[in-house]
Amino acid sequence: MLSNVAMTTNLTVAGKTVVVAGYGHCGRGVARKAEGWDAHVVVTEVDSRKALEAYMDGHEVLPMAEAAAEGDLFVTTTGNRDVIVGDHFDRMRDGAILANAGHFDVEVDVDELGDRAVARREVRPGVEEFELADGRRLHLLAEGRLVNLAGPLSMGHPVEVMDQSFGVQALCVRELVEGAYEAGVHDVPDAVDREVARVKLDAEGVAHDSLTDVQEEYLGSWQHGT
16 A cells, blocks of 8 residues: 555655554554654554554554644545544645545545645646645545555555455355345354465465364363463
8 A cells, every 4th residue: 555655656655754544454554564664653543442552563642633733644544434634634734645545535534625725736646736725735645535446556455465355255155155144244254264364375385383182172271270
């Protein structure tokens, strides 16, 4: 994802403050990549457990209202709407970059950004500049849509990732056909995730350890320990 941002903007991440909204699997990956590229990472979260994880991973954790004034690059990864809204735009630095890597084009309030702008123009393919009344300029990538899919240089996810995703989908279809599920939304069974992982590792020629019977019994017992 950050590779797409770098290619689209022709800017480096090093030395910048990257604000990552959300610290699930996607947000954690973005934060680790940004840190590896020598950026200062600020994480915003609504889940106290995830916020603590980000803090214990060494990142600064702030509410978006405060992080808005610090960031050079903002990446939303929440899967929710209204993550970056009008009040946040008011606090952002001139030249700040906004990218959505989480969901549909609702994580950044693009309509509100457009309403606040006195002028807007495309400064590079996939980069739209919004000039605000006080002269600050904010840059929106890929129209606020998924930056790793909708940008002019976007290549989506690597094939090594997508084969696992498709594998999970295929086995979930099998599970629906063979299982007895009521209408509704259900979690993917742990056995499906484990089967996909096992097949992927076998395909890559990767071996790993397994629990012995004694270890299995130990983990499942309340009679052992100090």
